[in-house]
Amino acid sequence: MLGDLSATDRSSEPLSPMDLYTHRAKLIQNEPFQFIGFNREFYPEIVNNGYTVQMNFKGENRPRLTGGGLRFNEYVVHNVHFHWDSEHTVNGCRFMLECHIQLIASEFRNFKEAAEKKGLAILASLWRFSDQENPSINTVLASHEAIATNPKIPALAEHPIIISQLIPENTSNYFRYEGTITYPPFYNNTLTVFAERAHLTRKQLYILSDIYNEVGDAVVYNNLQTIKSKNAPIVYFNGDKSSCKCLKFP
Template sequence: MAFILSLFGAAVFSIFTTVLASSEWCYNSDDCGPEEWPNIHPLFCSGNEQSPINIEVVETKWNSSLTNFCFSGYSDPRKLHLMKNTGHSVQVDFADGVTISGGGLNETFKALQFHLHWGNGSSVYGSEHTLNGCGFPMEMHILHIGEKFANVSEAIKQNGIAVLGFFIDVATTVDNNQAWEDFVNILPNISSPDEKWQNAFPFSISDLLQSVQKTKYFRYRGSLTTPTCDEGVTWTVFEKPILVTHKIVDKFATEVFINKSTNVRLVNTYRHVQKLNKRTVFTSTSAFARFKAEGQTMALVAICLIWLTL
């Protein structure tokens, strides 16, 4: 009898773990949201090198090998292949021929897709990473794998994934937001999950990144920020954000749906920061260069204050 109960218990446990492993994850429910991911996908989502993280600038370490990136294909609109609503995010897939090298990376990486994370409008934060404890309204991730790998599944087994992360912040005036306006104008075409848009893109990825200072960035070892949260990802998070108007951010929170028929909007699509544990976050900016830049800013402020008192 005990043997039969043991077999029954093992069978139940097997069925339970199979169901658990195949469970769908989400952002908008207590049953499958980020707090449950370590239970739904325990192999990696409960690991010690998880992403995103909070980046404390004063605790970063300068690494002289973090040189300038070489971006290839980034300026070609024809390299943007397909936009879709994945049910978790808005994602744009790349055609072949978009790569990055340099930047302290040990090989050339090819871009597969970029996607975005956001909160619930421009007045709240929705970024995954935070900087000095502060979040931003949105964040964009560009996913790359090593050129020698065929797909993400193959690359992740050998630490062959590199992700570029860009904060997106709101500014009252922006010099040129045309690329982002063109981007959000496409959103009504993919308002429901699994809807796709495949036409000639009126912008390139470089157009979306034009306000970013690409020589200042942070580097650390982390994970994918969605299940199965595989670790071994080389993260690059750029310090200066992409600047857009509040209307751009609000479009993502109001025109993308999980279920359009029931008016359930896709919002708060981010994972909270994870523990850094024993990892080190590196920076491409030396303490001297940072001090010099900050010193120049303070000097200009001082000059302005003196001028105002005259």
């Protein structure tokens, strides 16, 4: 279920990120997600793009996603990137990290073609601190020395990454809205923000976020202010709203 959609492929202003509130969200019940290849090992290209750490997935054998009430039948993973602190807030809470899995509908050849046909979607996970390391974050960190001070120069992952380790175990409870990418032109982008959290250690976040841009400045924060537009999209919630507990910011 997608809610109200504009007639064009873009907005005149950004519609993401948002402050999300369970009591304001309209309940929906979509069919479950089907994650195809999310438990397989991949060796993506890892790059410091001067703004964030990003993993690029290429080729025909990328992880795929179906279900979840999305507009197209099947999507493939285009990239994975991070924001510190989180871009979205939930019930007034902001989190230390947000991970975006950028998807494009598989019937399109590339990002631009998908963007022009409303074929973009994001899976967003919010993160909490844990004493247990996240193994896929460790995969990213293995390439950190090569990319931290070398923006725009990619490195091939030294160890395999498993994308399912970057999303929470429970993927049935989530917010859904029709947002946009956050830079002009503001192409439509269907946002799924999981209610439950993924985890990493404080040390992992400290290393992950220790990158520098092209003029040598540290990227201290790379999140955007939540939008306050009069044209803010309708927000839906799939699943059990009680799963969306607000913890204090660590």
